[in-house]
Amino acid sequence: MADEPSEPILELRGINKSFGPVDVLKRVDFSAYPGQVTALVGDNGAGKSTLVKCVSGTYTIDSGEYLFEGRQVHVHNPRDASSLGIEIVYQDLALADNLDIVQNMFLGRERLKGIVLNESSMEQSAQETLASLSVRTVKSVRQRVSSLSGGQRQTVAIAKAVLWNSKLVVLDEPTAALGVAQTAQVLDLVRRLADRGVAVVLISHNMNEVLQVADRIAVLYLGETAAQVARSEVNQQQLVELITTGGLGTDRPGATNGVPA
Numbered sequence: 001m002a003d004e005p006s007e008p009i010l011e012l013r014g015i016n017k018s019f020g021p022v023d024v025l026k027r028v029d030f031s032a033y034p035g036q037v038t039a040l041v042g043d044n045g046a047g048k049s050t051l052v053k054c055v056s057g058t059y060t061i062d063s064g065e066y067l068f069e070g071r072q073v074h075v076h077n078p079r080d081a082s083s084l085g086i087e088i089v090y091q092d093l094a095l096a097d098n099l100d101i102v103q104n105m106f107l108g109r110e111r112l113k114g115i116v117l118n119e120s121s122m123e124q125s126a127q128e129t130l131a132s133l134s135v136r137t138v139k140s141v142r143q144r145v146s147s148l149s150g151g152q153r154q155t156v157a158i159a160k161a162v163l164w165n166s167k168l169v170v171l172d173e174p175t176a177a178l179g180v181a182q183t184a185q186v187l188d189l190v191r192r193l194a195d196r197g198v199a200v201v202l203i204s205h206n207m208n209e210v211l212q213v214a215d216r217i218a219v220l221y222l223g224e225t226a227a228q229v230a231r232s233e234v235n236q237q238q239l240v241e242l243i244t245t246g247g248l249g250t251d252r253p254g255a256t257n258g259v260p261a
């Protein structure tokens with residue numbers, strides 16, 4: 001497990017987001033730290049994906065503060081987020097099926113040699129990035145993504161974030177569709193990504209996986225922050241209680257850091 005983090009790279013304070021009359025996010029606080037895996041958990045409909053879409057600029061927040069590297073920023077669209085170094089890996093939308101691994105990793109940011117694509121340079125960088133993450137299950141970087149397994153696809157999406165020096169990588173349910181062995185591989189990669197200094201946010205419904213890989217855990221309950229704690233501060237039972245009731249024991253739902261020492 002990583003050392004105590006210094007400053008959060010991402011800090012959301014009192015975020016509100018409504019869709020018409022529906023208040024989906026209410027005064028949400030959320031922080032992510034370099035070199036740490038922050039798990040974002042909560043029941044179905046708690047607001048996790050909405051929060052991530054606010055971070056990625058897919059949605060604009062109604063009110064609240066969005067700080068990145070200590071400065072208040074205004075993220076109005078996904079391009080704003082990616083220019084800050086934020087990469088979101090969605091389960092299905094991350095890659096283009098009909099393209100190969102190299103083409104996917106360089107999509108929209110292709111390297112040129114004169115007026116033609118510098119294929120050998122891109123191929124080499126793609127290979128090096130996968131190797132640097134100790135990815136061994138991918139046979140050729142010229143394989144079409146449609147021929148990859150779910151776990152390999154996640155691997156390529158994560159490697160893409162590494163290749164582009166992303167500072168914050170959000171993975172929304174990366175293991176939801178994966179078998180046991182592939183899940184283990186992806187979690188291993190999540191850990192290695194954080195060990196390189198990247199701030200990783202992992203959304204997951206799997207408590208074992210959260211407790212295994214996270215350094216910090218943030219719990220959303222009905223659109224409010226129920227807790228933001230270090231992994232060492234909660235056990236599985238407390239985590240389930242936070243997710244299902246929004247508090248611990250007599251704690252009022254929605255209280256932040258609602259975990260006794």
Ligand SMILES: Nc1ncnc2c1ncn2[C@@H]1O[C@H](COP(=O)(O)OP(=O)(O)OP(=O)(O)O)[C@@H](O)[C@H]1O
Binds near residue numbers: 022044046049
């Ligand atoms: N565009 C929208 N318009 C209206 N309501 C929405 C919209 N998007 C989400 N919601 C509502 O906001 C709430 C939070 O949804 P969200 O998808 O963020 O939950 P989640 O925590 O990601 O859930 P899950 O674990 O099932 O993925 C839900 O009640 C949902 O119905």
Ligand SMILES: [Mg+2]
Binds near residue numbers: 048049050
């Ligand atoms: Mg969701």
